[in-house]
Amino acid sequence: MNYFSSDFKLGILGGGQLGKMLLSDTRKLDIQTYVLDPSDEAPSRMACNKFFKGDLMDFETVYQFGKMVDVLTIEIELVNLDALEKLENEGLRVFPSSKTLKAIQNKGKQKDFYVENGIPTSKHLRFVDLSDLKKALENDELEFPFVWKCAEFGYDGNGVKIVRSTLDLIHLPDVECIAEDMVPFKNELAVIVCRSPSGEIKTYPVVEMEFHPEANQVEYVICPARIEDAVAAKARAIALNVSEKFNHVGLLAVEMFQTQDDQILVNEVAPRPHNSGHYSIEASYTSQFENHIRAVLNLPLGSTDSKAAGIMVNLVGADGFSGNVIYENITTILGWNGVTPHIYGKKQTRPFRKMGHVTIVNQDIKEARRIAEDVKNTIRVIA
């Protein structure tokens, strides 16, 4: 199949910043793209060949969009899976598949999947609703503290809460949920796996994540993680296994805990390009976005090795500011070596809204980490 400067059409469900960064590589390779997103102001609206406004959870909208393209992929997993399944049955190549997405979309099912497939993960219990969870507490089947997660539609730390006592239960919504053991971890790690329909598979190096204590959003992603080689090798092997067990195609970001005794426990996965891989645009021989495109088109995968150490700082809206965005002191950080801002193109900022990120690349990871901290302390997303 000729993908380049041809009539071939790649469909992308979702038009957020992940889609925008994907389009940078479809433009580079001159692959035609159609994008579906509910927002008129989607960051992907520009640089795709055709933009369609529509609800990603609506069967008919997704189905009709799929009928116009030759391969269908996603940049967000919250899409109508019945439509994907019907499209697959009618012969469309959909990556990742509806079956894989079904196993991932519900966090309860996702955890069950790890248990069934012998993938190390923290202990969990599933509940159909909040009263079901409360019953388990009364019956001593569940103990404080635990990590509560809503089973569906959580993202970026929304839908996750540490529950330490009955008081914390008050503000939980009455939805299907899971309770997980709290893991006293040394590090939060992630490995991005890239896999093509032919089964070719590669992992990016292990990255280390630091979270913002309030917003529960990633603050630094550090590549490579400053961990022992043996631990890194174990993490990559587990991530490979997760991708293969899911029969996943495209990018799969596997988030993991490194426990105090250097066990690796899978936390959760994202079946698409991921925040923890943004550093790869500048630091890797082939970015996660290009490799996602290569994978879903069954092209050979590019090298996932790094040219230099890479650190990513998220640019989230500062607390207390809403309105037309201003990137305070961006000029200052542009003057520093190896610093590249990415501005997603959202006109309006809100507290903790993801507005962009900054990548810091350096041959010396300690120097990169120092500059990253300066970046974080200098640039501010205000209104």
Next chain:
Amino acid sequence: MNYFSSDFKLGILGGGQLGKMLLSDTRKLDIQTYVLDPSDEAPSRMACNKFFKGDLMDFETVYQFGKMVDVLTIEIELVNLDALEKLENEGLRVFPSSKTLKAIQNKGKQKDFYVENGIPTSKHLRFVDLSDLKKALENDELEFPFVWKCAEFGYDGNGVKIVRSTLDLIHLPDVECIAEDMVPFKNELAVIVCRSPSGEIKTYPVVEMEFHPEANQVEYVICPARIEDAVAAKARAIALNVSEKFNHVGLLAVEMFQTQDDQILVNEVAPRPHNSGHYSIEASYTSQFENHIRAVLNLPLGSTDSKAAGIMVNLVGADGFSGNVIYENITTILGWNGVTPHIYGKKQTRPFRKMGHVTIVNQDIKEARRIAEDVKNTIRVIA
């Protein structure tokens, strides 16, 4: 001035592949762009905020376009300079300036400029037309062999010819021209200089060029050039001087000869992003395109250092093929480490038409050079 996610508009004259690659970085920084190009199928048509179809040499078209933007730059130097001058007089920031472009656009004036400013260059004579040149030959003011160049509107080796005897004169057009001494050079080198209105200035490393013997188009660009440090330092110093003497703003590609006795002679300049800097997208901390944008917006310049060795192979249409383009064996080269194709998005190929390029990045320049040759011998642009 707030450039990011704002109402600010950067105007770009020309919408070819250089403009397309510029847009990749304006998208990354969410800077609004307006593009003017005569072709409906301009590679920059997508990914700019507004596209205008129009003649770049037409005064009124360029002037009216300029009235709509806040800063105006170019990706091709063949534009109406009177319109730029009028816009400047009315207060628009135009980079590079009409004055700088005037000194560069005519190759005769450009050569005179080097002589007047003590910049080393080969000897030249200027002629108003072909009969003027023939008269000089008759009067023994000019001797065979020499390099003939048309004074205006040449590009990519068009408008350049080595003249060895009277026979070679037959096919020369009757236009204003120059005759240059032939330089028996060791290497053809280039240095890209980046300079902002505030006077901040940086040079990229010296690159080495190999030309296709027939098409007179660059075949390999190798960064860094495999030359002695002292020669490289001299080349960068001369390039810096050229940019400052022209009072140039934005990117200036300075093409040079390294003579047998290691002198550096300036051949010619291009006042914009340049083929010899394409490697920088993958190999440099900051690509030439991002630095062009930073320069014309008077933002701090990014590091011009390299993360790894970079080699670029041009993808030009194979001789004997015209029509809908096919990139033969592109899948094969995608399987090799550090190989990134860029497809410009021209639907139709023609012999020697620039259709794209491939960058090869590797920590080891010898390995990069080996892979580059494999790339050149494998991929073919056919119809």
